[in-house]
Amino acid sequence: MPSAPDPAAAPAPPTPPPRRRRRAATALEAQKHAFLRLVSHELRTPLNSILGFSEILSAELYGPLGAPQYKEYADIIRGSGKKLLRLVNQVLEIGRLEGLELDVGPEALEPAFESAISSAASDFVRGVAPRVVAHGELPLVLADPWGLRTVLAHLLQNAAMFAPDDGEVRLRTEVSPGHVDVFVEDDGEGVDPADLPRLMLPFEQGQNALVRRVEGAGLGLPICELTCRAMGARLQLTCAPGKGLTARVRLKTAA
Numbered sequence: 001m002p003s004a005p006d007p008a009a010a011p012a013p014p015t016p017p018p019r020r021r022r023r024a025a026t027a028l029e030a031q032k033h034a035f036l037r038l039v040s041h042e043l044r045t046p047l048n049s050i051l052g053f054s055e056i057l058s059a060e061l062y063g064p065l066g067a068p069q070y071k072e073y074a075d076i077i078r079g080s081g082k083k084l085l086r087l088v089n090q091v092l093e094i095g096r097l098e099g100l101e102l103d104v105g106p107e108a109l110e111p112a113f114e115s116a117i118s119s120a121a122s123d124f125v126r127g128v129a130p131r132v133v134a135h136g137e138l139p140l141v142l143a144d145p146w147g148l149r150t151v152l153a154h155l156l157q158n159a160a161m162f163a164p165d166d167g168e169v170r171l172r173t174e175v176s177p178g179h180v181d182v183f184v185e186d187d188g189e190g191v192d193p194a195d196l197p198r199l200m201l202p203f204e205q206g207q208n209a210l211v212r213r214v215e216g217a218g219l220g221l222p223i224c225e226l227t228c229r230a231m232g233a234r235l236q237l238t239c240a241p242g243k244g245l246t247a248r249v250r251l252k253t254a255a
Contacts, residue, residue, distance in 0.1 A: 043088045047081055054078035090219040094226065102144035102231040106254035109138045109180065112145075113171060116152030123160040124169075130156060133172035141180050141251035144231045148251075151227050151235070154220040155184040155247045162188035162245060182249045190239040199237065200225050
């Protein structure tokens with residue numbers, strides 16, 4: 001009786017040549033970006049109508065709505081639409097930043113601080129307030145204007161969400177030879193240091209999804225990480241339970 005063929009002796013399937021693998025990876029990446037653009041467009045179009053008409057209803061632009069509950073419901077629809085639009089923009093931003101290199105040049109930090117605080121203003125609720133710690137004259141740093149403001153705004157938003165009621169979010173700097181460190185600090189509950197690598201992954205948060213008290217998809221910190229990488233900066237998180245979270249952005253100084 002003939003013996004069964006040995007599976008280990010069977011020839012392995014041929015490995016695609018490196019050039020073919022690169023082409024396949026490039027095509028897959030192009031498909032992913034095309035999908036993100038399509039989904040973003042298809043979601044933004046109806047969201048613009050939801051936001052626009054709910055704002056008209058909330059403002060009672062064409063006359064009173066009648067029962068006061070209608071105005072409250074319009075406000076809820078508008079707020080939910082804004083949250084969904086932010087999520088769509090963040091998902092698109094994640095896909096666009098992967099592998100991207102930004103053009104950097106000399107940038108002043110003070111205007112970037114003001115712009116980022118203004119962008120994050122709607123996230124400072126529950127009595128939480130931002131504070132720029134006094135500093136001396138700051139040197140110009142190498143950064144992309146959009147990238148620098150995006151990173152600072154996301155870090156401020158993240159800190160504002162996790163700060164305690166009536167708490168404070170501090171934005172401070174330290175200047176060293178060759179670089180400037182920008183710190184964004186909150187006085188929240190903090191997280192376990194072992195969880196810090198996980199916070200850099202998309203759709204992860206610092207609290208258990210079943211018990212966390214803040215909303216969000218967990219995309220802010222990954223966007224900051226990718227943006228810093230794209231403009232040659234470095235992002236580092238440090239924390240301790242009960243002592244809040246500190247985000248440090250290290251930027252090279254302009255020659």
